[in-house]
Amino acid sequence: MNKILTDKLAPGHATCAGCGIPAIVRTVLGAMDEPVIVSNATGCLEVTTTIYPNTSWKVPYIHSAFGNAAATAAGIDAAQKALEKRGKLKKKAKIVAFGGDGGTYDIGLQALSGALERGHDFLYVCYDNEGYMNTGGQRSGATPYGADTETEPAGDLAFGKTRQRKDLMEIVKAHGISYLAEANVAYLQDLKKKAKKALGTSGPSFLLVLQPCTNLWKFPTSQYVNVGKLATETNFWPLYEIENGNYVINYVPRERKPIEEFLKTQGRFKHLFAEKNKKIIAAIQRTVDDNWKKLQKKVSDI
Amino acid sequence: MIRNTKVKAMTGGYAMAEALRQVHPDVMAVYPITPQTPIIETYARMKAGGEVTTEIVQAESEHSAMSATVGASASGARAVTATSSQGLLYMTEILPIASGLRLPIVMCVSSRSLSAPLNIHGEHGDVMVARNLGWVQIFSQNVQEAYDNVIISTKLAETMDIPVMPIMDGFHVSHTTERIEVCTDREVRRFIGTRSAKKTLLNLSDPVTFGPVALQNSYFEFKIDQEKEFENVKKEYKKICAEYEKISGRKYGMFESYRLNDAKYAIVMMGATVGTAKEAIDLLRAKGEKVGLLNMRLYRPFPYEEVGEELAHIRKIAVLDRVMSFGAYPPLYQDVVSSMQHAASRKYEIASYIYGLGGRDTTQSHIKKVFKDLEEGEISEKIKYSK
Numbered sequence: 159m160n161k162i163l164t165d166k167l168a169p170g171h172a173t174c175a176g177c178g179i180p181a182i183v184r185t186v187l188g189a190m191d192e193p194v195i196v197s198n199a200t201g202c203l204e205v206t207t208t209i210y211p212n213t214s215w216k217v218p219y220i221h222s223a224f225g226n227a228a229a230t231a232a233g234i235d236a237a238q239k240a241l242e243k244r245g246k247l248k249k250k251a252k253i254v255a256f257g258g259d260g261g262t263y264d265i266g267l268q269a270l271s272g273a274l275e276r277g278h279d280f281l282y283v284c285y286d287n288e289g290y291m292n293t294g295g296q297r298s299g300a301t302p303y304g305a306d307t308e309t310e311p312a313g314d315l316a317f318g319k320t321r322q323r324k325d326l327m328e329i330v331k332a333h334g335i336s337y338l339a340e341a342n343v344a345y346l347q348d349l350k351k352k353a354k355k356a357l358g359t360s361g362p363s364f365l366l367v368l369q370p371c372t373n374l375w376k377f378p379t380s381q382y383v384n385v386g387k388l389a390t391e392t393n394f395w396p397l398y399e400i401e402n403g404n405y406v407i408n409y410v411p412r413e414r415k416p417i418e419e420f421l422k423t424q425g426r427f428k429h430l431f432a433e434k435n436k437k438i439i440a441a442i443q444r445t446v447d448d449n450w451k452k453l454q455k456k457v458s459d460i
Numbered sequence: 461m462i463r464n465t466k467v468k469a470m471t472g473g474y475a476m477a478e479a480l481r482q483v484h485p486d487v488m489a490v491y492p493i494t495p496q497t498p499i500i501e502t503y504a505r506m507k508a509g510g511e512v513t514t515e516i517v518q519a520e521s522e523h524s525a526m527s528a529t530v531g532a533s534a535s536g537a538r539a540v541t542a543t544s545s546q547g548l549l550y551m552t553e554i555l556p557i558a559s560g561l562r563l564p565i566v567m568c569v570s571s572r573s574l575s576a577p578l579n580i581h582g583e584h585g586d587v588m589v590a591r592n593l594g595w596v597q598i599f600s601q602n603v604q605e606a607y608d609n610v611i612i613s614t615k616l617a618e619t620m621d622i623p624v625m626p627i628m629d630g631f632h633v634s635h636t637t638e639r640i641e642v643c644t645d646r647e648v649r650r651f652i653g654t655r656s657a658k659k660t661l662l663n664l665s666d667p668v669t670f671g672p673v674a675l676q677n678s679y680f681e682f683k684i685d686q687e688k689e690f691e692n693v694k695k696e697y698k699k700i701c702a703e704y705e706k707i708s709g710r711k712y713g714m715f716e717s718y719r720l721n722d723a724k725y726a727i728v729m730m731g732a733t734v735g736t737a738k739e740a741i742d743l744l745r746a747k748g749e750k751v752g753l754l755n756m757r758l759y760r761p762f763p764y765e766e767v768g769e770e771l772a773h774i775r776k777i778a779v780l781d782r783v784m785s786f787g788a789y790p791p792l793y794q795d796v797v798s799s800m801q802h803a804a805s806r807k808y809e810i811a812s813y814i815y816g817l818g819g820r821d822t823t824q825s826h827i828k829k830v831f832k833d834l835e836e837g838e839i840s841e842k843i844k845y846s847k
């Protein structure tokens with residue numbers, strides 16, 4: 159494997175074959191030359207890279223708990239500031255926190271909010287696979303409407319998740335931080351550009367990166383890039399950034415593909431193609447189109 | 461030797477803040493809760509006045525306060541926090557992580573009852589929840605000890621790479637003004653030195669993975685190693701107390717025996733009410749009664765053998781716990797009963813009392829009643845409430 163890519167996260171790790179997490183971590187950390195310290199929430203990334211006595215991490219790394227990656231990063235930031243002030247540290251390293259959607263939208267939201275509000279100098283990266291994957295595919299606040307999960311399964315009387323996913327980008331934006339962006343592991347050049355910008359920001363910055371999960375979205379291991387591309391080609395997962403409050407859409411599909419094309423690639427949406435659930439697909443399409451319009455409006459309003 | 465101390469009047473909360481000022485941590489991450497708040501408010505004023513340069517993280521919860529303390533400590537910084545009651549329980553998830561990562565964090569606790577019903581006053585409900593999580597716990601009976609214990613805790617934590625909780629009873633110590641002796645800044649700083657961490661996140665040339673996954677083949681050994689080191693705290697604590705005596709003139713040990721030598725009846729307890737018990741004992745002694753007290757200071761790790769030996773000659777013992785313990789004997793009682801296995805003689809009787817919950821005053825007459833029970837043989841397996 160490319161040396162530059164693996165100089166921070168080694169190739170030996172235990173993610174599922176065809177998992178996009180390592181590509182996200184390597185792209186983000188590869189976007190800078192300065193030294194980095196990583197704080198990581200409990201989840202797939204953490205359990206697959208740190209099984210004692212081995213570690214895939216070639217940079218300083220700490221995992222503390224599920225909901226506190228941002229608060230742990232805040233402590234590292236405070237320590238660097240204090241030790242620099244007291245002449246015990248020459249140069250501060252960049253701090254990057256990684257959390258899954260569960261560790262970010264749900265149990266870690268308060269810690270993230272506090273750290274953003276206090277203005278710590280760190281980048282928070284949420285790799286979003288739309289569910290609690292490390293524990294077997296339960297619903298999270300990021301799971302989309304209609305998806306079949308272990309804790310909100312589809313059945314004779316149920317079509318899967320009955321609520322929309324949280325708009326985490328707007329929640330994070332409300333903290334007034336100067337840079338945040340939505341990216342997708344299927345578009346690594348775009349992700350790299352955003353990581354560079356985020357890492358160049360002083361104070362907090364945030365990246366929300368879609369990470370299709372071969373295991374629990376239920377698609378073949380060779381397909382994560384294709385599934386990821388369809389998420390953006392259908393406008394289900396737009397690529398955009400918010401810089402000092404200004405919205406920029408980074409990619410506009412030449413022709414927006416119907417949402418079915420994304421849904422039909424994955425076992426978690428299979429039940430929606432039953433006759434009785436056709437209206438659910440229609441509802442998902444309406445939401446996707448509405449959200450896209452709202453996003454475009456945010457761009458033109460500026 | 462002439463000691464360089466100053467006598468000052470202050471509350472327990474102020475005294476802990478004053479000790480922290482002298483310790484001068486790199487990072488303090490905190491969240492307000494009564495009766496701890498005076499510590500962090502005092503410290504914040506010290507910073508505003510330019511007396512300290514500590515980075516203060518005003519966290520949005522205790523969970524994050526403890527998490528940030530962990531992040532800072534793993535970075536090699538001297539990191540402290542403070543809390544009480546619900547706040548301590550809110551941190552509980554992270555407490556075994558701090559000790560499992562071998563981080564020398566000092567957490568000042570102003571101990572308080574637990575909801576529901578809500579009650580802001582002193583008792584040991586909070587710290588007892590955290591008693592077996594790999595943190596050293598040191599109780600203080602008054603403002604002087606609250607001050608001294610912060611300094612001793614810092615030295616102990618950083619010598620052992622183990623987190624330490626110096627504890628004072630909420631209100632009874634935290635909000636009570638007493639005259640205490642304060643060491644000079646120079647002496648305190650020389651005594652504790654600076655932290656030199658072996659492995660830190662900031663050492664970029666030797667990257668370390670903190671907090672890995674340990675499976676069935678290694679987790680058990682991690683925990684056994686941790687316990688082995690934890691047991692060594694007793695030895696180190698005694699050594700540090702002896703060194704501290706040299707600069708402070710105050711003698712501390714794992715416990716304090718008060719008029720215990722020739723006693724027949726003894727109370728075992730810890731915290732603020734010890735002072736009241738000592739006064740009651742003096743009065744009873746004046747009447748010729750053979751009563752005494754064992755005041756626990758180092759509660760975790762618990763010195764079972766030493767306590768057993770110290771109480772070996774006592775025939776009738778009452779253990780007073782300031783905590784409710786549903787469906788089980790209260791913790792200090794259980795510990796003392798376990799200690800008695802080490803006593804040379806096993807002819808003893810031992811009673812369990814619960815007192816002072818939710819800030820309820822415990823007076824001399826409560827203590828006298830306990831001794832009366834012991835003397836009159838009113839000892840049963842039943843837990844009694846000293847209300």
Ligand SMILES: Cc1ncc(C[n+]2csc(CCOP(=O)(O)OP(=O)(O)O)c2C)c(N)n1
Pocket residue numbers: 199200201202203224225257258259260261262287289290291292293298553
């Ligand atoms: C306090 C706490 N509650 C629950 C868990 C169990 N748990 C571990 S990882 C996880 C899900 C992680 O989901 P996410 O953050 O989306 O990361 P992913 O596994 O998808 O990478 C859960 C529920 C835990 N470790 N800690």
Ligand code: SF4
Pocket residue numbers: 172173174176177178179202206287291292370371372373374
């Ligand atoms: S379960 Fe999903 S997110 Fe987790 S390692 Fe496997 S593919 Fe990656």
Ligand SMILES: [Mg+2]
Pocket residue numbers: 258259260285286287288289290291
């Ligand atoms: Mg997830």
